[in-house]
Amino acid sequence: MVFFTCNICGESVKKPAVEKHYQTRCRGKDKNVSCMDCLKDFYGEEYVAHIKCISEAQKYASQSQGFAAKEPRNKNAQKQESWMDIIRSILDSNEYNLTPAVRSAFQKLQSVDNVPRKKAKFENFVGNCMRMPRNQASQVWDILEKELNKMKEAKQADLARAKAEKIAEIQQKQKAEAEEEAPPKKKAKVEATEDAAAEETSNGVSSDFDWVAQLTKIVTKQEDGIFMEKLRKKLLKKYAKHLSVEELTEKQTKKFQKRFDKQLKLADSLQVDGDLVKIAS
Structure with missing residues (x-):
């Protein structure tokens, strides 16, 4: 999870708590935070897009010695990133005709790192943490589920297309190999025919001579x-x-x-x- 430092009061704030921080302690102030890992400054709502940052291993690795720490693989983080991609895709799409309230809900979801990926948990989460009404939570979930199914279908179509292309490539390769072997056989057959004709002529026999x-x-x-x-x-x-x-x-x-x-x-x-x-x- 990304942590920020408030450049106004110096308090450390988790990303999901930035909004609340500027509604309470630094109320009335313009948002101005910096990432605790990469030290980059963010103004206004810029921090929302800062979802993932460098790890401590990368931060303190000796780049001068040509060493770069390997980022540990985190499957949950990858799934969460995919979930965030879906939310961003919905916000960028004109297909869903989002109402201002629903669009605002999706924008708030972008600032949360641990959005549940099951319907019941999702509705409880947004209801308790984001004070979202139950009917609006169901509406948001339906849109998320629809977009998720679209992405799954697109992925399956890509896999099917890649498989078909692979099969076609193998078949083409086999055909090419077969064609490479065919000409000598064909040539041998022609030569055999010519030899037979020559033998027939040499034997004094010709089908053309009546x-x-x-x-x-x-x-x-x-x-x-x-x-x-x-x-x-x-x-x-x-x-x-x-x-x-x-x-x-x-x-x-x-x-x-x-x-x-x-x-x-x-x-x-x-x-x-x-x-x-x-x-x-």
Whole structure:
């Protein structure tokens, strides 16, 4: 709790008792106090905003030696500070349309450090210490509770948003990692396809080359038929031209021979008579 020294009479006064002090002992005098810890002077109602001050450990710590005392963590003080934030938020808001009496009550609450945070205790406290009527105390509490619920909802929304952003960030990271791994696989698949096509071409087999149609075309031009070896040479030239090569490799040639024999047997439009190939009658 903050303590002040009255600069008029020199008496030490707790913050909640400053108002009473200037209504009794220093009545009629302008408020003029100084904080006992930080020695700062306050005039009029300035002292109301002075809620927390430095501790004695901080005050007497040797700053010249680079030492700063660690402020002890006080959970109750943190809760009380949050409570004070709610009161200040209400005073700064235009939402509640505070009457002069209610606004005055909230302003008085700012000068009190130990405001209860439960309804029954709060109403008893403001009734006994601040002489606030019961109906006004209930009205003040309802406003406090409404603002508190708003802050809780806002905090929950912030937490939910932060959680959603964290999940989205993780998913994005996982997606990026998956995409980094995907291209090599895709490339490998393409390369495998190209290798298969190359192997097919190297084997003398091509899905674009119509064996039966080409065989039939060559034989049709010969009314009396064509010798098989001559047919083989003619088709070999057409096939080499199809592959855009001048001469087939040894391996391609062997595969071509096998393919030629197979396709010749499968061609229903052709008839093989010994070494002679002609159109089937």
